Amino acid sequence: MKARYPFLTLILLLLGALLASAQDLTCREIVEAAFESLQDNCAALPRDGLCYGAAPAEASFAAEANAADFSSPGARAPLSGLASLTTSAADLEAGRWGVAVLNIGAHLPLTREGPGIIVLLAGDAAVVNEVDPADAMQVAQPLSTIATEATARYKNPGVIPAPVGSLTADELALVDAWDNTGDWLRVVNGGEISWVESEMIVRLNAMDNLPRLALGDAYAMKAFSLSTGTAFAECSDAEPFVAIQTPPDLPANLTVNGVDIQLGSMVTFRQVHRNALSMTVHRGKATTIFGQTVQQSQTILGILGKTDERENQVLEWSGALRASDEEFARGERAQGALNRLAQANGWGEFETFMYLADIIHVVQPGDTLYDLTAQYNTSVEGIIAANGGGDDLRLLIGMELIVPRPGSGFAWRGE
Incomplete structure (x- = not known):
């Protein structure tokens, strides 16, 4: 028995040292360590997947069949069937600050490399999925066909489309969807999205099974409600937020807290009051359902209210104001974390800017x-x-x- 006491004493000393080490970390260091963990825990993040970046974080699923083990940093789960995702505020004694990431594939073609719509939860934050998995459109594997003759490729289908390139006669065309009218096919050569009149493409029987894309079609996590804690953070660096980054050349149409928003390409949300949600554009711009455009380095405030559908519906947006220094600093922290994720996955990195470009x-x-x-x-x-x-x-x-x-x-x- 006596021989065991020195060993037990050593264990207690080591445990005490670890606890003291965690307590000695500053609030800023805890936040920085949580963001750095994205590089180790969220590499090779798959399309339509979520990742447990740093503890504490928790995911719930709509049905047992969709449940996944999401109990520790580094855990992964598919977006299909996700009910909610939450991260927690800073715990200075334990040296922890929750971080989690979603990679939403949206309607991006399977031939496209790189990230989809990235949603980053940091600190006391939560997102609640509002898309029924049964309603989420699945992107199809592209079919190989050829152009019947030389033809233009267009940015969008429609009456007055904008040309973005061309196909020569007999050139290979990878197609993965129809437009809603059935008159246009989506061409996804090299991951680039363009549209060609269907009569210019050799018709295959298998094309009958391709989905039809229409404005407003649902995809996994297209609609969700978000919230953050409103209490004072342990330090300014531990301020909670939800950041959304879209591919720079492909703005995303999302429904956030009940209202449609087109985002392109990095914004942060923070609940500044239980009845107020701020949105700051750090790069690119955002357009609300009311036709309001929010430019880079601007912030708008959404008034929240309870409706039959959700607890925190955005009822209206304020006018755009210049982003504060604190909001700009938040964007820099968010972009730094997103860039760490990008480094781990081989994606492109970006910068934020205080003001609009000339x-x-x-x-x-x-x-x-x-x-x-x-x-x-x-x-x-x-x-x-x-x-x-x-x-x-x-x-x-x-x-x-x-x-x-x-x-x-x-x-x-x-x-």
Whole structure:
């Protein structure tokens, strides 16, 4: 028995050291470690899959048949049948902060490499699936056929489509879907999406089994409700959020908390009050169902209310405001985590920017330098410097005027 005591003492000392080590970690270090774990735990993330990045996280499934073991970091599960996914706030004593990731395949072709729509949950956050698995359209394996003659490929099917390329006569065409009218076929050569009039493609019997794509068709996790904790975080770095990143060339149509939004290509959501949800665009833009466009480095606020369908329905959106420094910092943290995930999976990495990229304004009759400075919420000195400098800058109708850093804040001469 005596021989066991030194061994037991050693175990207790080691355990104490581990606990002390966890407690010695700062809040920021805990968050950073959680994001770094994405590289080890979420590599080779499959299409329509979710990953347990850092503890604590929990997934529930709609039916026993869809249930998967999602009990520890590194666990994977398919999106089919997912009911909800939650992550937890920082636990400083245990040195933990929950992180989880979804890779939504949407209607992207199977020939396309790289990520789908990435949803990142960090801290006290949750998403609840609102798509019945039976209603989710499955993307088909593409069929190989050829063009009957030289023809154009278009960005979208329709009456006035925009050409994006061509097919030569007898050129191979991989097709995986019809449009809703049955007059167009989706061509997915090399993962690029384009549309060709069906009469220009050699018809195969197997094409009768291809799905028809229509605006609003459901796919796994196309519609979901999200929420985050509203309590003060242990530190600013541990602020909870849900980030959504879409492929840069393919905006995604999602239904979030009951309202349709087109996103392209990185936004964060945070519940700032139990009745208010903020959405900040960190790269690209977002368009709401009301036709409101939210540009990069802008934030809108959604008013939440209880309806028959859900507890946290977005009832209306506010006007867009310039993102705060805190919101910009959140975007940088989110993008840093997404880039770690990208590194682990061999995907492209991205940056966030505080302000919109420079734009070109074509001078119209009646335009003045003051009005344009106010319109674009920027600096007059910046406009002058970007267009050659000098106080004698004259605005001529039709002139292409460079407007730098729109949205960075109005500043007239000397302000």
